[in-house]
Amino acid sequence: MRAQADLFGVEDSQKRPSETTTRKPKVRGAPAPKGAVASPRKVQFLTIDEVMKRYAISQATVWRWVARNEHFPKPVKLSPGTSRWLEDQLIEFENRAQFGRDGRCPVASKKVSP
Template identity: 30%
Template sequence: MTAAAKNEKYLPVDEVCDRYGISRQTLWKWKRADDTFPEPVIIRKRQYFSEYDLAKWEATRGGRDPDLDGKLVGLKPVSSVITEYDQLVAALTDRRNKLGISSIELDARSGMQEGYTSKLENFGRPQGRGMGPEIFPLWLGGLKCGIVLVDLPRRPRKKKQDAEA
């Protein structure tokens, strides 16, 4: 299977330059200077960049995504793209750790019962539990963050066990 067969949208070099408001020369400088910048795919002797790979690169850099609504400009992303519940739990746990607060302090800040953050962060383990509609906004509020939904260039892949079920 070739890269172009992944059902992704590929952008020609000019569209990538327009996306970031840069010249071709700057694009190639970025590519040389940043080993995390997506590699182009060659299709009929022309170079194209995966829009999905560009979005992932943007998320890791914490910069402004030019496709986001202007109301989000200036807000700092605190995670990469989240497509599964365990990624959400990991991102919220990482956020708590970066803020330097304990799970008990988060319980107090958010108004959750003492020990509840620990149960949420250990989802899938015997002592863990999921969250419901009452707890979700408390957890986010205690961490001073919110969730933003974005269109992904393609549907996230399912895990093997999901596909077998």
């Protein structure tokens, strides 16, 4: 009776291809081969709770910023009742915003005339 082949199509008595070859470990900072394309950064979606914690604000303030501040990123609607913010867009917003001494972002504050 012939031995049953595994998922790799190799009989149990033989070694898998990954077991027979050794690869050099990739070293960080090593130059990429010519013609290689850099892998894209993982897209990170944040919930409203994570946005609230990030800026130390309430849920109402998050939605106020969405409605009133043209620079604050709009959420991505994944499904009815499910909105998420792209972390990259929030980082860009943070880089453009001027933070006060207390660390809170004054994006929704009203301008007071002297």
